[in-house]
Amino acid sequence: MTSDNHLAHALRTASVGREDAIFATDATSGATTTYGELWAQAAAMAGALTALGVVPGDRVAVQIEKSISGLACYLGTIMAGTIHLPLNTGYPAAEVSYFLTDAGPRIFVCDPSKLDALTPVAERAGVTHVLTLDADGLGTLTDAARDASPLLHAVARGADDLAAFLYTSGTTGRSKGAMLTHGNLASNAAVLRDLWQFTADDVLIHALPVFHTHGLFVAINVTLMAGGAIILHRAFDAAAILADFPWATTLMGVPTFYTRLLDQPGLTADACAGMRLFVSGSAPMLLDTHLKWRDRTGHTVLERYGMTETCMNTSNPYDGLRKPGTVGLPLPGVDLRLADADGQAVPPGEPGGIEVRGPNLFKGYWQMPEKTAADMRPDGWFITGDIGQIDDDGYVSIVGRSKDLIISGGYNIYPKEIEALIDDMDGVSESSAFGLPDPDFGESVAVAVVLDKGATVTPDQISAAIAPQLARYKHPRIVHIVSELPRNTMGKVQKNQLRDTYAAPMSGPRDS
Numbered sequence: 001m002t003s004d005n006h007l008a009h010a011l012r013t014a015s016v017g018r019e020d021a022i023f024a025t026d027a028t029s030g031a032t033t034t035y036g037e038l039w040a041q042a043a044a045m046a047g048a049l050t051a052l053g054v055v056p057g058d059r060v061a062v063q064i065e066k067s068i069s070g071l072a073c074y075l076g077t078i079m080a081g082t083i084h085l086p087l088n089t090g091y092p093a094a095e096v097s098y099f100l101t102d103a104g105p106r107i108f109v110c111d112p113s114k115l116d117a118l119t120p121v122a123e124r125a126g127v128t129h130v131l132t133l134d135a136d137g138l139g140t141l142t143d144a145a146r147d148a149s150p151l152l153h154a155v156a157r158g159a160d161d162l163a164a165f166l167y168t169s170g171t172t173g174r175s176k177g178a179m180l181t182h183g184n185l186a187s188n189a190a191v192l193r194d195l196w197q198f199t200a201d202d203v204l205i206h207a208l209p210v211f212h213t214h215g216l217f218v219a220i221n222v223t224l225m226a227g228g229a230i231i232l233h234r235a236f237d238a239a240a241i242l243a244d245f246p247w248a249t250t251l252m253g254v255p256t257f258y259t260r261l262l263d264q265p266g267l268t269a270d271a272c273a274g275m276r277l278f279v280s281g282s283a284p285m286l287l288d289t290h291l292k293w294r295d296r297t298g299h300t301v302l303e304r305y306g307m308t309e310t311c312m313n314t315s316n317p318y319d320g321l322r323k324p325g326t327v328g329l330p331l332p333g334v335d336l337r338l339a340d341a342d343g344q345a346v347p348p349g350e351p352g353g354i355e356v357r358g359p360n361l362f363k364g365y366w367q368m369p370e371k372t373a374a375d376m377r378p379d380g381w382f383i384t385g386d387i388g389q390i391d392d393d394g395y396v397s398i399v400g401r402s403k404d405l406i407i408s409g410g411y412n413i414y415p416k417e418i419e420a421l422i423d424d425m426d427g428v429s430e431s432s433a434f435g436l437p438d439p440d441f442g443e444s445v446a447v448a449v450v451l452d453k454g455a456t457v458t459p460d461q462i463s464a465a466i467a468p469q470l471a472r473y474k475h476p477r478i479v480h481i482v483s484e485l486p487r488n489t490m491g492k493v494q495k496n497q498l499r500d501t502y503a504a505p506m507s508g509p510r511d512s
């Protein structure tokens with residue numbers, strides 16, 4: 001039924017003949033969805049998209065709440081041969097406008113509550129049809145799917161055809177659409193399923209958002225490929241997740257999940273007795289968290305490392321030594337090297353820029369060949385912007401980043417995006433955004449702002465001005481007005497110095 005559609009076939013195979021097996025249980029309502037129902041809904045949605053005139057290669061952008069119908073919509077876009085483009089539900093209209101204009105989707109699906117605000121935005125971006133889908137699976141997309149003939153034969157697509165765009169911000173400006181192929185997603189999920197030993201008996205607690213690689217292409221694709229089940233949590237609630245441990249076998253999360261779960265008195269070895277695997281990624285897990293988790297639960301968290309452009313690159317082993325503080329070994333089929341700025345290998349044991357190559361590597365940035373060329377060496381190595389070190393056993397540690405990036409609760413925040421908005425304000429001369437240690441999110445955003453001579457802009461005015469422009473998680477938690485930014489002799493702003501100065505706000509300069 002889906003065999004000519006590379007990714008749909010790969011995701012579907014494990015559940016063929018097991019249509020009555022449960023794919024998902026809603027953590028709130030307890031309602032279940034079988035594999036048969038999931039794929040029937042996906043085929044219906046693919047039918048609706050096809051009836052609206054999509055052709056292979058069209059983009060279908062979605063900004064929808066997490067739901068089973070939302071997952072069926074993802075599978076439907078793949079079956080229809082189109083390109084799935086999920087957007088963070090926290091993006092305000094200003095950010096959505098950029099993504100729609102850049103990606104040029106034919107169809108945009110949003111929450112009904114945002115329809116009035118986003119329809120003009122979508123129309124200005126040339127979107128042909130705006131549909132709706134809410135957290136309960138209701139909306140005009142569902143209506144259209146009910147009325148359309150289901151697409152019984154998924155549109156043929158090969159491994160090299162595009163399956164998804166995920167936008168990732170750049171260190172120098174505009175967000176870039178990473179183009180991921182059917183082969184990228186299928187090969188990476190298959191490797192992870194095998195390495196982490198996922199089977200049809202697994203039940204994954206799914207509390208991640210489904211508009212990023214981690215929640216969608218790792219958690220969902222791996223589960224589908226194993227024919228396992230998920231317990232779908234719409235948001236992260238530590239007590240509710242802990243309460244589901246007895247029915248589950250695995251959890252995937254960002255480090256914040258684990259630090260928040262550690263705050264739960266009920267987190268004990270007994271509570272984890274039925275769990276076989278805890279996976280962490282998207283941000284560094286502190287050694288302290290690793291050790292506390294092991295003490296409390298008897299489990300060693302399996303940490304892995306990936307990127308939007310590459311899916312997953314490395315993982316600690318399932319069987320064998322998991323080394324806290326490392327991200328493990330390169331995945332089977334993934335080449336990883338440490339190189340200097342010219343692409344020359346660094347001496348063994350020395351830190352160097354992490355570069356990767358393999359079937360996981362994206363096809364480039366949408367309509368930005370010069371940015372693709374800047375990150376991809378002619379012989380196919382992708383420059384990740386992470387600095388790594390490899391120990392004698394081959395385990396990779398991430399020891400720094402050459403890209404200017406803040407990771408807060410697993411979300412990436414590019415300082416340049418915040419600085420550009422603040423620098424545009426009347427009365428502002430320049431600004432610098434940087435990350436400060438945060439016990440919950442790992443890092444939080446701070447910004448130092450230099451005002452024009454005589455200007456009287458306040459931190460509150462700065463916060464208020466950027467609030468409607470950026471998703472909440474990108475908002476600076478603290479704004480310091482400073483007389484100048486620290487610079488080195490080359491004139492480059494010294495963010496390390498800002499971090500050191502403001503890490504302990506009570507002892508920092510009293511200039512804000």
Ligand code: MCA
Pocket residue numbers: 207208209212213214215235236254256257281282283305306307308311408409410411412441472473474
């Ligand atoms: C929520 N807030 C945040 C964040 N999340 N602020 C900064 N950073 C965040 N990550 C804001 C809320 O808007 C709220 O603002 C306040 O902080 C407290 O919210 P709270 O209810 O405590 O947060 P939450 O809703 O529980 O969310 C925390 C979270 C969430 C569960 C950790 O951020 C999350 O799901 N993170 C996972 C992100 C992820 O999937 N990353 C993978 C992408 P206020 O109340 O002040 O309005 S990276 C990836 O895919 C790569 C390839 C990889 O390797 O995996």
Ligand code: AMP
Pocket residue numbers: 168213280281282283284285303304305306307308309327384385386398401407412
């Ligand atoms: P993104 O651009 O959202 O795909 O985020 C990818 C970046 O997240 C990587 O380049 C790393 O800097 C970071 N990252 C992902 N997993 C880990 C991890 N386990 N430890 C440290 N950093 C990580």
